[in-house]
Amino acid sequence: MIESNQVSSPEEIKIVKDATCTFCGCVCDDIDLKVQGHEILEAKRACVLGNGWFLNHGVDTRPDCFVEGRPAPVEEGVERAAQILTRARYPLIYGLSDTTTEAQRVAVGIGDWIGGNIDTTTSVCHGPSGMAFQGVGEATCSLGEVRNRGDLIMFWGSNPAESHPRHFTKYSLMPKGMFLPNGRKDRTCVIVDVRKTKSARAADIFIQIKPRKDFEALWTLRALAQGIDLDPVEVEQETGNPLSLWQDLMDRMKAAKFGVIFFGMGLTMTRGKHANSEALLTLTRDMNRYTRFVCKANRGHGNVSGADNVVSWRTGYPFGVNLARGYPRFNPGEYTAADVLARGEADAAMIIASDPMANFSQPARQHLASIPYVAMDPKETPTTRSAAVAFTVATYGINVPGTVYRMDDIPIPLRPAFESSHPSDLEILQGIERRVRELNRQMIRADS
Amino acid sequence: MAPSDMQRLDLKKGDRVRLTSEDGQVEVCIIPARTDELPAGLLFIAYGDLSSRLMGGDTHGSGMPTSKGIDVQLEVLK
Structure with missing residues (x-):
């Protein structure tokens, strides 16, 4: 329950009661945040990791979008992202464990429209489980x-x-x-x-x-x-x-x-x-x-269980799903991101809320760096730095409302602390999905 | 690193070593483990950029590269 969510001036302090921490899979939803403007001053009941999560998230002043490393309007980034994904023969969508289930749902939809391969960080976490x-x-x-x-x-x-x-x-x-x-x-x-x-x-x-x-x-x-x-x-x-x-x-x-x-x-x-x-x-x-x-x-990321749930209820399988034939196929080792990249198969990618350029094997990182890809993250990371299109997005749980799943598959609502000037993953993904569908229709018309 | 290994190799905190796996190589500083944290011969490195440079690309049909329990050779850099 938000005790006070109206801020009349940046100096006024508000308390967000029962905020949800999305740092780890415990998804503690009993955190009381003391918020002043765009700063969280205190996170009552948060652990050492939760404190680090809440207290270090100010508003990033970076541009919302970069295309080939230069600042660009979001619309240009969305257009370029849609072009990259629709022109690819084997596009990969990967990540998703640190964003809302609402955004995950749209990402799977895009995977379906482009006949791509969709995988989440589960594959390098509890994928074997x-x-x-x-x-x-x-x-x-x-x-x-x-x-x-x-x-x-x-x-x-x-x-x-x-x-x-x-x-x-x-x-x-x-x-x-x-x-x-x-x-x-x-x-x-x-x-x-x-x-x-x-x-x-x-x-x-x-x-x-x-x-x-x-x-x-x-x-x-x-x-x-x-x-x-x-x-x-x-x-x-x-x-x-x-x-x-x-x-x-x-x-x-x-x-x-x-x-x-x-x-x-x-x-x-x-x-x-x-x-x-x-x-x-x-x-x-x-x-x-x-x-x-x-x-x-014991699940790690704040909404990695949500990624399993969403990909499961949209495709029938939890991760490592290929949609190229118009129906879902599941095969870990074949359709999982670490393999698709290390074997040099994917020719484009969209990385959402994860950082494979920092923790994948060297062959996988080298291949990802060699193909055009789209990245979205609240912070600058090795993955956003090498992206053809990089979006700076608002942080889920702190700036963005939505739903996450605790490690025991219990859905929990987010109660954000303050608004960000950056768009959310969901807004960017919805824009890309709209444009992908338009481009698909144009290609069908051109073929006929 | 286990203190007994550090003693055997005449290493102290902060000394640099090179770790070489079948798939990669990294150079890191040594930090002594708590007395009984690690058995002799076992090293611990936090998961991330450096540890991932020691992994291979093959996941053996699982989607998961072998990211723990990797055999390495340790070379003291002095």
Whole structure:
């Protein structure tokens, strides 16, 4: 609820109550912002990352649009973007995890009009888990259920103390819940990781496994769940931990009333990838023979879950979708951005709210730099710097209203703090979509 | 880097090293890990531009380049 959203002068201070932080997948929607003009002075209840997010977003004075590196009117940028996308034989649309679901919806529409390839940052985040969800299914729940019921909380390959700082206090460890009246005292926390991260301090049991041995450790637990005898020497050799420790963990898992495994990119980015996620999902499914057990991917960006949802309800698949034949095809490894670029297949691209020039492989970056592409971002990034057309856009959640999805797929409204002079992603994308459709009609008329 | 590795290689905080993977090479400064944070032989680098220069373009049919658990050779630059 916005307590006061009228600013009569730049000096007047207003309070935006229950603002939504879109920095990470927790999407905390209980932040009270103290706003003066175009500056957020205080973000009450925000974590260290949320404070950084809110307090460092003034209004960027850069031009709204650059074409080939020179400032240009937005209309010129929209025209050039539409020309690039409609003339391409294999255009790629990528990013989308840090923008509103409303903008994501239009981006998928453009992908359809141009017969392009659409992918989101999910593919280099929990994309392998997305593949595993399709193969195994997902025994899952909302974060509210974790808060009220979860008495055994496990984290596997995930470091929420640094990546999702309010995870422990708002949802998973500290809160007093409906069935956990004593909060932290009623919960047991187990953390499994190759590195003793800052999160390990919060654990009752920390298990440090050998690097690239997540799959072996998860299958050890699967075997123990079914009472299969294992060779203690082999188990210790493979996982770096004695069989007795894994047996103790399995005993605790079976004794739990409501077990939860949060998992992160320690599983998806390392050798095994989707096989690691499949092992964890299958273990979770197995545990439901004995007690209630769920798992949840700890999602990074503020609306990466929204990207999965929107691309799914528009195409039937969550990421890595090709629309070139007029109907959607899904194939990670073929239609995912990292592959389409590294193999030199895409001949144009539109990058929305992400920075592949900073974190893709070298072959992918080199190819992206060699093709004409459109970029939109609130800030200057390596990706916007090399773009044929770059739009400076307003920041979602701070300047732009809309909807985002929390990591447990709960849609949450945004309550912006102040208006920006820059257009939103949605406005730019709607302009590009209109022009793409006009150009398509012209091409059809010319062909006939 | 694990303190035991730093001792073995006679490295101190801020010394530069070159990391070479099958696919790339970066030069970085060494920061000691907390005492028991990392086992010997395991390095940690934050995900981003530098770490991604060590990745290959192949995703092995997953869409995800291998971004963690990459084998590297470490060369001390002195």
